[in-house]
Amino acid sequence: MPAETRLFRCLSDNYGVLLHDPETGATASIDAPEAAPIEAALRQTGWTLTDILVTHHHHDHVGGIAALKAKYKCRVVAPEKGTDIPGVDEAVREGDKVKVGNLTANVIATPGHTLDHIAYWFHQDKLAFVGDTLFSIGCGRVIEGDAAMMWASLKKLRDLPNDTDIFCGHEYTLANIKFARTVEPDNAALQAREAEAKQEVAKNRPTIPVTIGEEKKANPFLRADIPEVAAGIGMAGKPAAEVFAEIRARKNKF
Numbered sequence: 624m625p626a627e628t629r630l631f632r633c634l635s636d637n638y639g640v641l642l643h644d645p646e647t648g649a650t651a652s653i654d655a656p657e658a659a660p661i662e663a664a665l666r667q668t669g670w671t672l673t674d675i676l677v678t679h680h681h682h683d684h685v686g687g688i689a690a691l692k693a694k695y696k697c698r699v700v701a702p703e704k705g706t707d708i709p710g711v712d713e714a715v716r717e718g719d720k721v722k723v724g725n726l727t728a729n730v731i732a733t734p735g736h737t738l739d740h741i742a743y744w745f746h747q748d749k750l751a752f753v754g755d756t757l758f759s760i761g762c763g764r765v766i767e768g769d770a771a772m773m774w775a776s777l778k779k780l781r782d783l784p785n786d787t788d789i790f791c792g793h794e795y796t797l798a799n800i801k802f803a804r805t806v807e808p809d810n811a812a813l814q815a816r817e818a819e820a821k822q823e824v825a826k827n828r829p830t831i832p833v834t835i836g837e838e839k840k841a842n843p844f845l846r847a848d849i850p851e852v853a854a855g856i857g858m859a860g861k862p863a864a865e866v867f868a869e870i871r872a873r874k875n876k877f
């Protein structure tokens with residue numbers, strides 16, 4: 624039986640998401656921005672929380688763990704390099720597998736935004752939970768790592784199968800598109816994504832998940848090694864990591 628997901632808003636612009644295995648009843652919260660909306664989603668679905676899978680140590684991803692663990696006695700899986708993550712039961716790293724009931728994730732190390740950052744890829748279910756590494760038409764700020772590290776992490780996510788649904792940690796899509804259009808004003812896939820995202824936002828619906836196949840046609844942060852993108856920002860022939868660093872720097876000032 625395929626995995627089920629439930630996506631909902633937390634804090635000001637975070638996403639919470641539950642992943643449910645209908646065979647065993649196991650249910651994971653991917654990160655835990657705050658307890659109340661996660662508990663509300665559990666009540667609405669009738670699911671019981673068994674696991675929390677943490678992507679990185681930032682407070683808006685771990686702030687709800689203590690309350691949820693106290694209530695549900697759930698297992699907390701977190702990156703082994705994570706600091707200040709409460710209640711960790713299992714520390715994982717790249718190459719490890721994490722089970723949620725009968726569902727299995729591969730752990731992918733995606734440092735850059737933070738040094739501990741990991742993503743969870745449920746390959747059989749074609750789902751990837753990427754936290755603050757990749758956003759739709761954007762990527763996380765490079766806070767603890769450097770641009771080359773972040774570019775390498777994004778390339779790993781770009782290499783996932785095209786039909787993989789990407790769940791990210793924040794709803795930033797429209798703001799990201801506004802910036803992306805300054806990098807690739809003539810990208811037709813980006814223009815189509817803008818029209819689609821505006822419709823979703825107007826209906827108060829999330830703009831995610833989005834497939835990696837769609838994302839790599841329109842997200843400039845996944846396109847730093849495309850010659851036209853480099854040329855478009857006056858960096859023809861430069862190494863992709865440098866082009867990526869320039870795009871990220873421009874976004875920081877945008």
Ligand SMILES: [Zn+2]
Binds near residue numbers: 679
């Ligand atoms: Zn973060």
